[in-house]
Amino acid sequence: MNAIDQQRPPEAPGAAGIYRIWPGEGRAPGSEHWTHRESTMQIPWTTASRRLTRNVVTPTLTAFLPEPGKANGTAMIVAPGGAFHFLMIDHEGYDMARWLAGLGITAFVLKYRLAPTPEADADLLDFRNELQRRLHQPGPMGAAPPSNPAIAEARLWGEEDGRQAIRFVRQHAADWGLDPTRIGIGGFSAGGAVTMGPVFEHDAASRPDFAVGIYPAYRAGLPLPSDAPPLFLAISDDDKSVAPLSSVRLYEAWHSAGIPAELHVFGNGAHGFGFGKSGLLSDPWAEMLQSWLGVRGLLPAR
Numbered sequence: 001m002n003a004i005d006q007q008r009p010p011e012a013p014g015a016a017g018i019y020r021i022w023p024g025e026g027r028a029p030g031s032e033h034w035t036h037r038e039s040t041m042q043i044p045w046t047t048a049s050r051r052l053t054r055n056v057v058t059p060t061l062t063a064f065l066p067e068p069g070k071a072n073g074t075a076m077i078v079a080p081g082g083a084f085h086f087l088m089i090d091h092e093g094y095d096m097a098r099w100l101a102g103l104g105i106t107a108f109v110l111k112y113r114l115a116p117t118p119e120a121d122a123d124l125l126d127f128r129n130e131l132q133r134r135l136h137q138p139g140p141m142g143a144a145p146p147s148n149p150a151i152a153e154a155r156l157w158g159e160e161d162g163r164q165a166i167r168f169v170r171q172h173a174a175d176w177g178l179d180p181t182r183i184g185i186g187g188f189s190a191g192g193a194v195t196m197g198p199v200f201e202h203d204a205a206s207r208p209d210f211a212v213g214i215y216p217a218y219r220a221g222l223p224l225p226s227d228a229p230p231l232f233l234a235i236s237d238d239d240k241s242v243a244p245l246s247s248v249r250l251y252e253a254w255h256s257a258g259i260p261a262e263l264h265v266f267g268n269g270a271h272g273f274g275f276g277k278s279g280l281l282s283d284p285w286a287e288m289l290q291s292w293l294g295v296r297g298l299l300p301a302r
Helices: 090-102 121-134 149-171 190-200 244-257 285-295
Strands: 003-005 017-020 039-042 051-054 060-064 075-079 106-111 183-188 210-214 231-236 261-266
Touching: 039 121, 060 090, 060 149, 075 090, 075 149, 075 190, 090 106, 106 149, 149 183, 149 190, 183 190, 190 210, 210 285, 231 244, 231 285, 244 261, 261 285
Parallel strands: 075 106, 075 183, 183 210, 210 231, 231 261
Antiparallel strands: 003 017, 017 060, 039 051, 060 106
C-alpha cells in the first residue's frame, strides 16, 4: 500500500496509519504542481478544543482499526466538512472514526483536496469571514452555489477523491480483513458532497455499498442510478447553511426508487453539530446511525 506513515500518527491519536490514495507520489491528476502546504491547527473562530486541516494537496486516508477480535469486516470512509476550504478534522472526522472502530467497523478519515487558503495562520480568520460573506444562500437542493467557482471546482476534486478512496479501500480489502461488498462512505456538509458524488456517479470499483449524509451539501440534478446504495441522512431544521429540504428530496428520490433510506430531521442542532453531545435535539443521531447499521447487517461480528 502507498503508506505515508504506518505507525501511529501523533496528529490522530488512536490511528493505525496514513495512506495515499492515488498512485505514485500520491498527487491526484491535475494537482501535480500545487505548491501550497497542508497544515492542521486549532479552529480560530471557536473556543472549543477542535482543529481544522487546510491546504490539502495529497489526498490520504487515516485508518482507525477495531480491537483484535472485534473487527466485523465492514469499512466506512469519513469525509469531514468545511466549505471545501477546510476540514473539521476532529468533530467531523477523527472522533467519529474512533467511535466506528469501537463498533467493529474499520474506519478511514479522508483528507480530500481543498481550495487553497492563506499560508499565514494570522490571515485565516479574515479569510474565513470573507468566505462566509460571499457564500450565497443554499439553493433548493442545498448544493454549493455555482456562482462561487472555487467551491464548484473543489467540490469536483472532492468527489473524485471520494471515488478513489473507495477504490483504494476495496483494492486493499484483504490487507485489512474487509468484506469488499461492505465498504461505505459518509460525510458532513461539504464532506456530504464527497459522499454523494460516488453515490450518483461511480464504476464498479468506486461504488459505495452504503452511504451516510450528515447535513450533506451536494450537486443537484444528477439522475439517481439504479444501483444507488442504502442511505442514512440527518440534518437539523434550523440549518442555515444547507437547506433541510435538500435532504428530504434525497430521501424522496430513494423512496420513490424503492431503495432503502432513512432520514432524521431534528428540531435544532444548526449547521455543523458534528459528532458528540451538545445538549441539542440532534445529539442522538449517532445512536440512530448505529441502529441503522445494525439493521442493515453491517455490525454483527463474522
